[in-house]
Amino acid sequence: MAPTDTITSVTPEQLDNLPSSFRYELARTEGDIHTTGPFASLIRPDLDRELEAIQRAPDAVAAHELARQIRSHLNQLSFVYRLPTEIISAIFHLVVQTDMRRSWPVRHATRISIVSRLWRDIATQSCATLWTKISWPVLPISLLELCLSRSRSAPLDIVLHSAIVRRKADILRFLELVVPHIHRWRDFRVIYYDSRVQDILSFLQEASAPAPLLEVLQFNFGPMYDPPRVPLQFLQPFCGITPRLRTINSNVYIPMSSPVYRGLTELHLYYINYPEPDPIRRLLGILELCPLLKSLCITELVLLATIPTDHVSDPIILLRHLQKLYIAEEWDARWMLSHFLPRIAIPTSCRLDIAANARWGDHLYRLIPQRSNFLLNLPDLQSVxxxxxxxxxxxxxxxxxxxxxxxxxxxxxxxxxxxxxxxxxxxxxxxxx
Structure with missing residues (x-):
């Protein structure tokens, strides 16, 4: 009968130690432990301590993960985490939107998204409007692309300011990113003081598409003190489809026959050279399409020298809601007082500002509407x-x-x-x- 075999149990920890023990014994018996390898300068106790530290590493990782889970659970028990997602979302919007500096909202949204996993999920999945205010070149291109992605289908407020832009290629890159989202534009403003402004307009013209959500359009191209010899042109903006557009502030020539002028509440035109025939009558036609107009500013428009013929049948344009009327004519231009103001009726609460030039010896009747011409449709001076x-x-x-x-x-x-x-x-x- 064969002798009984002795069975010895081996723990998992001992199995983990066996390879290291074999390597150690092999190196020691061959005499290499003192001559070669990364442990050549270590003695047995040093190696034991190194091995013990390595064996503790999995425990440290597990402890770290456990601590993370505990902290996450504690966060979920806090008051903020017990708020409904809608309330947290409203707080995020309040933080972002109360900052009036247009360069900061997206930065706030970015900071919110890195506080915790919950905040990140809410900011990126449930708060698309946190990412809709785009001010460039304050935002780098990488962050701009992030905003366009996270804002999803929400309306966009876009500002392009040339104060820090140095290269034309940078501007075109910006336009290449935002123009495909024209259908989402709500507020689009370009403030650009450079001789290459027509390049921007040409790019927008070529990529023009309907802007069904657009409410505000501003083109502010310098110099602002003198109309350019060759007028800046935007001939067919947004294919004429801007049903929500309410504000135009521009020194760029947009044909007066364009549908974008319909239904405005604010119209500011300045230093524009209009090549169209009968421009005064066309300008009055725009006002007829804007019965809810609240603010009208006309500054030194360059019109053709032709003076329209007055027709008795021409109706008076009633602007019941007008609160501000500002008029600044070119030197020696008299068409505003003689052919424009007599055709509109404004309420007594409207503020009327007339900036005009007078020569030595001129009388005020050349600057102020005369009673005989304006009694029927403008407030009489006695009510001033x-x-x-x-x-x-x-x-x-x-x-x-x-x-x-x-x-x-x-x-x-x-x-x-x-x-x-x-x-x-x-x-x-x-x-x-």
Whole structure:
């Protein structure tokens, strides 16, 4: 009968140690432990400590993972994590949108998304509007692409400002990214002071597509003090399809026959050279399409010299909601007072600003609407509560004649401003003739 074999149990830890023990014994018996290899300078106790540290590493990893799970569980028990997702989302929007600097909202959204896994999920999956305000070149291209992706189908507010842009290629790269999202544009503004502005307009023209969500359109191309000899043109903006457009602020020529002018509440046009025939009548036609207009600013438009023929049958355009009317004519241009203002009716609450040029000896009737021409459709001067006159060139030979028809000292106030007074002394003088 064969002798009984002795069975010895081996633990998993001992199995893990066997390869190291074999390598150690092999190196020791061959005499290599003191001569070669990474452990050549170590003695047995040193190697034992190294081995023990290596064996503890899995335990440390497991402990770290356990600690992470505990912290995550504690976070879920906190007050913030018990709030509904909708409330957390509203708080995120409040943080981002209350910052009025347009360059910062996306940065706030990015910071929110790295606080915790829950916040990241909410910011990236449930808050598309956190990523819709794009101000370039403040945002790098990589972050711009991230915003376009995370904003999904939400309307976009886009600002292109040339203050820091140096290369045309950078601008075209920006446009290549945002133009495919024209159907999502809600607010599009370009402030660009460079001689290559027509390149931007040409790119937009070639890539033009309907903008069904667009509400605000601003083209602010310098120089702002003088219309260019060759007018900047945007001939067919957005294929004429902008059903929600309410504000146009532009010094770029857009044909007056374009459908984009329909239904506006704010229209600001300045330093534009209009080559169209009968431009005054066309401008009045735009106002007919904007019965809810609240603000109208017309600054030194260059129109053809042709003066329209007045027709008795031409209706008066009633602008019931107009709150601000600003008019600044070119030197010697009289078409505003003679052919434009007589055709519109504004409420008594509207603020009327007229900036015009007068020569020495001119009378105020060349600057202020005459009673005989405007009695039917403009508020009479007797209803004016404040009249401000700015005389930038001289403080001499300025006089106004008139009288007050009431005993109320606050019924009428007339101010003449002399901007060249030293230290603001007597800079404004009130006259109640």
């Amino acid at each position: 509560r404040a009249l401000h006159m700015h005389c930038p060139w001289s403080r001499d030979n300025t006089s106004v004649c008139g009288k007050i028809l009431t005993d109320d000292p606050d019924a009428f106030k007339f101010t003449v401003v002399y901007p060249d007074e030293p230290h603001g002394a007597a800079g404004g003088r009130d006259h109640l003739p």
